[in-house]
Amino acid sequence: MPDFLDTTDADFETRFRALLTAKREDSPDVDDTVGAIIAHVREKGDAALVELTKKFDRLELSAGRLALSRAEVDAEIAKVAPEDRAALDRAAERIRAYHARQMPPDAEWTDPEGATLGWRWTPVEAAGLYVPGGLASYPSSVLMNAIPAKVAGVERLAICVPTPDGVINPLVMYAARTAGVDEIYRVGGAQAIAALAYGTETIAPVDKITGPGNAYVAAAKRRVFGRVGIDMIAGPSEILVIADGTSDPDWIALDLMSQAEHDESAQSILVTTDAAFGRQVADAVEARLGTLERRAIAGASWRDFGAVITVRDLDEAAALSDRIAPEHLELCVAEPRPLAARIRHAGAIFLGHWTPEAIGDYVGGPNHVLPTARSARFSSGLSVMDFLKRTTLAELTPEALAAIGPAAERLAAAESLEAHGLSVAARRETLNRSE
Amino acid sequence: MPDFLDTTDADFETRFRALLTAKREDSPDVDDTVGAIIAHVREKGDAALVELTKKFDRLELSAGRLALSRAEVDAEIAKVAPEDRAALDRAAERIRAYHARQMPPDAEWTDPEGATLGWRWTPVEAAGLYVPGGLASYPSSVLMNAIPAKVAGVERLAICVPTPDGVINPLVMYAARTAGVDEIYRVGGAQAIAALAYGTETIAPVDKITGPGNAYVAAAKRRVFGRVGIDMIAGPSEILVIADGTSDPDWIALDLMSQAEHDESAQSILVTTDAAFGRQVADAVEARLGTLERRAIAGASWRDFGAVITVRDLDEAAALSDRIAPEHLELCVAEPRPLAARIRHAGAIFLGHWTPEAIGDYVGGPNHVLPTARSARFSSGLSVMDFLKRTTLAELTPEALAAIGPAAERLAAAESLEAHGLSVAARRETLNRSE
Incomplete structure (x- = not known):
């Protein structure tokens, strides 16, 4: 009870x-093991992926077979029942419609001093999505991770999904196809995260990695954080x-x-x-x-x-x-x-x-990737924002620099950053001379 | 050259x-040291802060003096030159105006099936801002971290700033006052991050920690990530x-x-x-x-x-x-x-x-806290979004459940999650009976 x-x-x-x-x-302490796997993949590339896939997934591959071919994916998709396809199509359509509304607007305005300010959102170029194998290999998670990435405008979306003993989940393949995934690799665990973060001969590196995984995957994501962006550890x-x-x-x-x-x-x-x-x-x-x-x-x-x-x-x-x-x-x-x-x-x-x-x-x-373990106090579910980043913009007229430059010089002096102040002062002096 | x-x-x-x-x-490996400091603060609370502040900042405090009193802050602020105040006021006003435009809108709509969907943004309740001591103690950084938090609606904003040998930067105090900071503690290093994340008798825990710092501060932020939110490691x-x-x-x-x-x-x-x-x-x-x-x-x-x-x-x-x-x-x-x-x-x-x-x-x-080390490929500068989180909303009518429920049941079956499907089916059966 x-x-x-x-x-x-x-x-x-x-x-x-x-x-x-x-x-x-209980989070097993797998950090040292994961560190060694990442180092191995960085050093040996595809060869390490082949070796580790044989070891952990009991699957003999060559480097050329790390990626699933289009024909292989087609063959898996052909196994999906029409009713499952229809249900997944319905889900994809609704998830896409919701996330399309999340696209944030760019902004630009000119203030009274003559400073034109604003920001602009742009997508990350390449994202990697981890999909667990076996029982926890959920087609719905593929949709929930991949659709926001594609709505955001991510050009290249790669999936890594382990296929223990070679078993592939057909509905996961159909979800990937439906969501617009560009590349699918039959690689799992920390080695998949290492490949996505650092790249190998076959797998080009990505900028952002999302998706659920076991303790090894979570530890690997923590380790590559900074080199690439990651989502929350669920x-x-x-x-x-x-x-x-x-x-x-x-x-x-x-x-x-x-x-x-x-x-x-x-x-x-x-x-x-x-x-x-x-x-x-x-x-x-x-x-x-x-x-x-x-x-x-x-x-x-x-x-x-x-x-x-x-x-x-x-x-x-x-x-x-x-x-x-x-x-x-x-x-x-x-x-x-x-x-x-x-x-x-x-x-x-x-x-x-x-x-x-x-x-x-x-x-x-709405997305089903959501903050766990009380982290809703400070974080949000997955969204298109996770695949976008904001660049701030500023353009001053000479008059704007004359108006707000002196305050910058004063604060630079207070912080003992002389060149900061001089970079403003040198421009202002030119203005004064030309008056 | x-x-x-x-x-x-x-x-x-x-x-x-x-x-x-x-x-x-060169990132020195301070992770073990930092782990020990965090454990010490979790165990001993204020007493650990007093002990570590004596050791690292050569400053004798009692628990009662960890927080700066309003009178102490007033006394420091009185030392600030009027021209510095004016420059900082100007900066604060412009930073506030820019960040106010970043507040994202809530959304809600009803789709043709009868599902009312949307999201709502809410601020984190409490945030902690780390401010380095000594030469790198920049008043401008206080504004850049604190103003977005206050614009977002953070109720409680605490600053930790080390004061080596007891030396306080008056303009940092003025910046904190101007930005609306609620609490100021003269504590630095990993011990400050531990106190903000876990709380002590004097310092209540926060939900999010931002601000720059040395290798110890950075390592501590990485360690407490998950318990609290953090900004990027700069x-x-x-x-x-x-x-x-x-x-x-x-x-x-x-x-x-x-x-x-x-x-x-x-x-x-x-x-x-x-x-x-x-x-x-x-x-x-x-x-x-x-x-x-x-x-x-x-x-x-x-x-x-x-x-x-x-x-x-x-x-x-x-x-x-x-x-x-x-x-x-x-x-x-x-x-x-x-x-x-x-x-x-x-x-x-x-x-x-x-x-x-x-x-x-x-x-x-615009904010001056920006992504370094090529991380602009996947991340953005600090903004009000760092102090907000989004809750998604969904409300179905019985008709909406009848329309989209079957697809959910089909996918639940495909994922072998029986109770998921039953939770939809049980409601639909009631509808069918009442027709």
Whole structure:
């Protein structure tokens, strides 16, 4: 059974803090191993990729077969059922439409002093997307990473996906094709991240790497950060459901289980104003755990990290939610809008009874790559912004330099940066002479 | 003398690559030391800060004196000359006006299926700004970090600034007051970053840490990344000037020296279509190096990392610039607009003869915290966005769920995530029953 808490209990604060700080994931210290793999790929290039793929994925390749050919991808795509294609097309179309609206505008204006100021957004040239192999190889993640990159205008988008024992996921190939991915490599692990960051004979280096991965992939991304840009290092998934008891307890149970089934380290929390409803949901979870395919995983997550918290009112629910800063927040209440307005820290909010979080995983439109482990306090989900960068622009007229230059000279002097001041003063003197 | 290159030389590509990959900074490996400092602060709190401040800054404090009192700040501010105040006020006002325009809009719309989608931006609650002590304690950096935070709506903004031997920089205090900083602590180094990330009895933890610092500060920021957000780890400063020979060579020399005087690891590069002009600039640099206060630093930077590159035309200049992806790019040409339009990767562009880069350091308005070490390929300068995060929103009507739900169920099945599909299906079944 999960934890049952009530804000009216004397020990609530202690137990809630324990819930907040519970360590849900053992991160094995793979940093030295990863460092050695990266060094090996930098030194030996393709040969290292071939060697490591044989070792870790039990797959014999030559350098020429690191990339999947167009014909190979076609052959995989041919295996995809029409209904799966249609569902993925629908998802891609909705994700594209949502992300197209995120494109930020350039700006330029001239201020009263005569300074023309502004900024301009441009896409990164090349991006690499890591896609895990095996069970966690999700076509939906390919869409969620690749579509924002292509909407942003990334010219070259490469995917690295391990194919242990040579097994390829056809729907992942179809998702890559649909999203406009340009290159696909059957390479995984830290070696894939090293290849994307530093390049090999076959894989040209990229500027930005995104996508989920295991501890080795995460450690490699941390190590190459700075040489290339990376997205957030994702932790186990989380959901917080705030419910007022006006929905079917079984719906809420399924929403909680849809996180719990991801991973034994996932966390599902229900916050409710109705203690009896909380018990009904817990009972519904137990019933569902009797039959769910992934009941071992979902059950362990719910037992170890699940919680049902009874609160006095929705204000208290909003305050607790902000302390948790959940990745996913469902507002299963009769009036979700005023409650949403009170929330400050959440990766994604799902409003009302008809918006289960799973909609957001696939076809809602917003990105499903979201900040975990309380990082919604300071970071956002993946977006087109992750594949764009801003260049600031400034152009002064001689009059503008005359107007604001002296303040720059004064501050340069205060900071003992003489050449800074002189670079302004030399121009101003020319102006003075020409008057 | 700096390197002289010409794109028509046979060995140009080799020498240009060497310039691109020159290692300009020895990063001492301080990671273990920093790890120990962070652990010490987490364990002992204020007592560790007092102990480490005595050790590193030769300053005896008690826990009660870690924060500067309002009266202490007032006393420091009283020492600031009226002309310095006026210059800093001018800078603050212009920086605020520029950054106010960066506030991104929220969005919400309803699509044809009946899904109401959108996003909402909210500020991080608390931010910490690191300000180096001693010579590199720049009031302008306080403005450039603190003003975007306050424009974004950060409620609590704390500064940590070491005061070696108790010496406080009055203009830094004035800049902090002007920018609306709420708390000032006389603590520096990795211990300051640890205190901001984890909190002590006196210093409440923050959600985001920005600001420059030495190798210890940088290593500490890397370590606390994930618990809090951080800005980019800044490398030594760089400038690239593209000049067509239509300006005074002395102006360009001073612009190059205004980067070189920062740091022996700084890099100043001139790219010009006019070889004779390139030599005139190099001569002007030598002349200025005879008298500049910081000639030892500027001279070493210019000698070790400076370069003058002659190109065939401005197209070639733009292409080389994009390979360098400079932090600062000056376009000292007769027609800067068409050239700016060809540039894809640069932190900040300064257009025309009357916009020396030093204007951007102080009073232009755009931020002077910019991506270094070629990271303008994938990242942007500091902005209000660094202190905001986006929450995505989705609200489906029953009709919208009926329309797009089946595609989600199909994809959930393809990914073997049964509860995901059931959470949609259970709601759809209710709809079907009620029809």
